Amino acid sequence: MQWLDGLIQGVLLGGLYAQYALGMALMFGVMRIVNITHGDLMVLLALVGISLAGSFALGPISVLLVVVPLGAALGWLLQRGILNRVVGADPLPSLIATFGLSVALQNLMLQIWKADTRSLPGGGIEQASFQLGPIFVGVLPVIVLVTATVLTGGLDSLLRHTRFGRALRASSADVEAAALTGINPRAIYAGATAIAVGILGFAAVFQSLRATVAPADGPFQLIYAFEAVIIGGMGSIWGAFLGAMVLGISQSIGFRIDPGFGILAGHLVFLAVLAIRPQGILGRE
Amino acid sequence: MTDTLAHPITDSPAPPAVRVRRQTRSGAVALVVSILLLLALVTMPWWASQGLIRQIVELCCYIAIAQMWNLLAGYAGLVSVGQQAFMGVAAYFMFVLAQTWGINPFLAVVLCLLAPAVLAVPIYALLHRLDGPYFAIGTWVVAEVMRLATSNFAYVNAGAGMSLRVMSTYSADQRAIGVTLLCALMLLVTVGGSYWLLRSRYGLALTALRDNPVAAASQGVNVSRLRFMIFVAAAIGTGLAGAVYFMAQLRITPPSAFDPNWANIAIFIVMVGGIGSIEGVLIGALIYFFADRWFGDYGAIYLVVLGLLTLFMALFARGGLWGLLCKVVDAPWFPTRRTLLDSKG
Numbered sequence: 001m002q003w004l005d006g007l008i009q010g011v012l013l014g015g016l017y018a019q020y021a022l023g024m025a026l027m028f029g030v031m032r033i034v035n036i037t038h039g040d041l042m043v044l045l046a047l048v049g050i051s052l053a054g055s056f057a058l059g060p061i062s063v064l065l066v067v068v069p070l071g072a073a074l075g076w077l078l079q080r081g082i083l084n085r086v087v088g089a090d091p092l093p094s095l096i097a098t099f100g101l102s103v104a105l106q107n108l109m110l111q112i113w114k115a116d117t118r119s120l121p122g123g124g125i126e127q128a129s130f131q132l133g134p135i136f137v138g139v140l141p142v143i144v145l146v147t148a149t150v151l152t153g154g155l156d157s158l159l160r161h162t163r164f165g166r167a168l169r170a171s172s173a174d175v176e177a178a179a180l181t182g183i184n185p186r187a188i189y190a191g192a193t194a195i196a197v198g199i200l201g202f203a204a205v206f207q208s209l210r211a212t213v214a215p216a217d218g219p220f221q222l223i224y225a226f227e228a229v230i231i232g233g234m235g236s237i238w239g240a241f242l243g244a245m246v247l248g249i250s251q252s253i254g255f256r257i258d259p260g261f262g263i264l265a266g267h268l269v270f271l272a273v274l275a276i277r278p279q280g281i282l283g284r285e
Numbered sequence: 286m287t288d289t290l291a292h293p294i295t296d297s298p299a300p301p302a303v304r305v306r307r308q309t310r311s312g313a314v315a316l317v318v319s320i321l322l323l324l325a326l327v328t329m330p331w332w333a334s335q336g337l338i339r340q341i342v343e344l345c346c347y348i349a350i351a352q353m354w355n356l357l358a359g360y361a362g363l364v365s366v367g368q369q370a371f372m373g374v375a376a377y378f379m380f381v382l383a384q385t386w387g388i389n390p391f392l393a394v395v396l397c398l399l400a401p402a403v404l405a406v407p408i409y410a411l412l413h414r415l416d417g418p419y420f421a422i423g424t425w426v427v428a429e430v431m432r433l434a435t436s437n438f439a440y441v442n443a444g445a446g447m448s449l450r451v452m453s454t455y456s457a458d459q460r461a462i463g464v465t466l467l468c469a470l471m472l473l474v475t476v477g478g479s480y481w482l483l484r485s486r487y488g489l490a491l492t493a494l495r496d497n498p499v500a501a502a503s504q505g506v507n508v509s510r511l512r513f514m515i516f517v518a519a520a521i522g523t524g525l526a527g528a529v530y531f532m533a534q535l536r537i538t539p540p541s542a543f544d545p546n547w548a549n550i551a552i553f554i555v556m557v558g559g560i561g562s563i564e565g566v567l568i569g570a571l572i573y574f575f576a577d578r579w580f581g582d583y584g585a586i587y588l589v590v591l592g593l594l595t596l597f598m599a600l601f602a603r604g605g606l607w608g609l610l611c612k613v614v615d616a617p618w619f620p621t622r623r624t625l626l627d628s629k630g
Contacts, residue, residue: 028418028419032417032418033418034417034418034419034421034422036422082596082600085600086599086600091364091416091417091418091421092358092362092364093599093600093603094418095364095417095418095421096364096552096556096595096596096598096599097595097596097599097600099366099549099552099595100552100553100556100591100592100593100594100595100596100597100598100599101592101593101596102592103549103588103589103591103592103595104588104589104590104591104592104593104596105592106588106592107585107586107588107589107592108585108589110585111585111586111589219425219545222422223422223425223426223429226419226422226426227426230415230419230423234419258437260433260436260437261437263429263433264430264433264434264437267426267429267430267433268430270426271411271426271427271430274411274412274414274415274423275411278414278415
C-alpha cells in the first residue's frame with residue numbers, strides 16, 4: 001500500500017514538474033536555447049505573487065491572473081532584450097548570458113525578499129483531501145495535475161493547429177527558409193519565450209501553494225525541468241509531460257525508501273535513461 | 286627561437302623550407318616573469334605572513350580552476366557548470382587517503398587525482414550524448430549527484446564532513462612549505478601544461494576545434510577523441526585545485542566540496558578576462574580576487590554586479606578584456622601562434 005501511495009503521490013508531484021518542464025521543452029524545441037534563468041524566473045513570479053497576495057489580500061486565482069501575464073511579459077522582454085542577441089548555432093553565448101543573469105536574479109531576490117522561505121495562503125484548499133479507497137489524495141495536487149494536463153494538451157495543439165504554431169515549427173526546422181516565406185523569426189521567438197515563461201506563472205502559483213519558495217530555489221527547479229525534458233525526449237511536448245511523471249514517481253518512491261534518497265533517486269533515473277535510451281521515451285533516433 | 290619545418294612529401298617537388306616563428310619578445314619577457322613569480326611563490330614561507338599565503342593559495346586555485354574551464358569551454362566547446370564534482374571528489378579522496386588510510390597528506394594530494402580521472406570516463410560517456418547547453422546542465426546534475434551521494438555516505442562521515450587532523454603533526458612552517466610547493470606544481474600542471482599543450486600539435490588541433498569543429502574534423506582532427514582527452518585532463522586539473530584548496534582549509538563538508546559557486550567563479554573569470562586565451566584567465570582571476578576582497582562585504586549586491594557583468598561580456602565583448610586589449614597592442618604573454626616568416630629570411 002505504501003508503494004501504491006508512493007506511485008500516486010509521484011504522479012501528482014509529476015504534475016508540478018510538468019509545469020516547469022513545458023516551457024523548457026518549447027524553448028529548446030524551437031530555438032535550441034537553454035534558459036538557465038528558467039527556475040529563477042519561476043521563483044521571481046512566485047515571490048511577486050506572494051507579496052501581492054500579502055499586500056492586496058488577493059486570493060490564489062487573482063494572483064494567477066496577475067502572475068501569468070506578468071510572466072509572459074517578462075519572457076517577451078527576456079527574448080527581445082537578451083536572447084535574440086545570442087541565439088545561434090554556438091550554444092556558449094546564450095548559456096553564459098543566461099547563467100550571468102541567473103546569478104544576478106538570485107542575488108537580487110535575496111536582497112529584496114531575504115533568504116526566508118515563503119508560501120501563498122490558499123484559503124484552506126492546500127489542506128483539503130479526499131479518500132480514494134485506503135489512500136488519501138490532496139485536492140490541490142489533483143488540480144495541479146489537471147492544470148498540467150490541460151496546459152500540455154493546449155500547447156501541443158497550439159503547435160499543431162494554429163498559424164503561430166506552424167510558424168514556430170517552420171522556424172525551428174530552418175530559420176532562413178522560414179524567414180523567406182515571410183515569417184519574422186525574432187517575433188516568433190519572443191512569442192515562444194513569452195508562452196514558456198507564462199506557463200511558469202502557473203507553476204509559480206501552484207509551487208507556492210503546495211510548498212514553499214526561497215530565492216535560492218531556482219537551480220533545483222531548473223534541474224528538474226531539464227531532467228523531465230531529457231527523460232521524455234527532447235523537443236516533444238507530451239514527452240516532457242511523461243518525463244515529469246517519471247521524475248515525480250522516482251522521487252516519491254525514493255523518499256519512501258530513504259528520506260535522503262528521494263532527490264538522488266530522480267537524478268539516478270535520469271542518468272539511467274541517458275545510458276539506456278539517450279533519445280528519451282518519446283524521442284526518435 | 287625559430288624552427289624549420291621540412292615537409293617529407295615524396296611524389297611532388299619538395300616545397301621550399303619555411304621558417305616558422307613561435308616565440309615573441311613579449312612572450313620571452315612573460316616567461317621570465319612567470320618563472321620569477323613561481324620562485325616568489327615557493328619562497329613565500331620565508332618572507333610572507335600566514336594570512337598572505339592563504340590568500341595567494343586561493344588565488345592560485347582560482348587560476349587553476351578557471352584555466353581548466355577555459356580549456357573545456359574555450360577550446361573543446363564543452364561548456365560545463367559542474368566541474369565542482371571533480372574538485373569535491375578529489376578533495377574527499379585526499380582526505381580519506383591521508384586521514385583514514387594514514388598516507389602522507391602531501392603525497393595524497395597527488396594520489397587522489399586518480400579519483401577524478403577515473404570518474405571522468407563514465408561521466409563523459411554518459412554526457413557526451415547531450416549536445417551544447419544540455420551538456421552543461423548534465424554536468425550540473427552529476428555534481429548534484431556527487432553532493433547528495435556524499436551527504437549519505439557514512440564512510441566519509443556523511444553530511445557532517447571530515448577534518449584533516451593529520452596536518453597537526455606538521456609545524457605551521459612545514460605546512461606552508463608543502464602547500465606553496467603544491468601550489469607551484471598546480472600552476473605548472475594547469476597553466477604550464479595548457480601552454481605546452483597549445484604549442485604542441487594538439488594545440489593546432491584544439492585551435493581548429495575552437496574555431497570550427499566541423500572544419501577541424503574535415504582536416505583530420507579526431508574531434509571526439511580530442512574532446513574526451515580534454516575532459517579527462519580538465520577533471521584532473523580541477524581535482525588538483527580542489528585537493529590543494531581543501532588541504533589549506535583543513536576541513537571539508539559536502540556543500541563546500543561540491544559548491545556550485547565554483548562554476549560561477551570559473552565562468553566569471555574566463556568571460557571577463559577573455560575566453561580562449563591563457564592571458565585572459567590570469568587577468569580575470571586577478572580581477573575576481575581583488576573584487577572579492579574589496580567588495581565581498583556588499584554580499585548580494587556585489588554578486589548581482591558580477592552576474593550582470595558576465596551577462597554584459599557574453600552580449601557585447603565575447604573576447605573579454607584580453608580580447609579588447611589585443612585589438613590595441615599585439616603582445617601575447619603566452620604566444621601560441623605560428624607566424625610564417627619569409628622563406629629566404
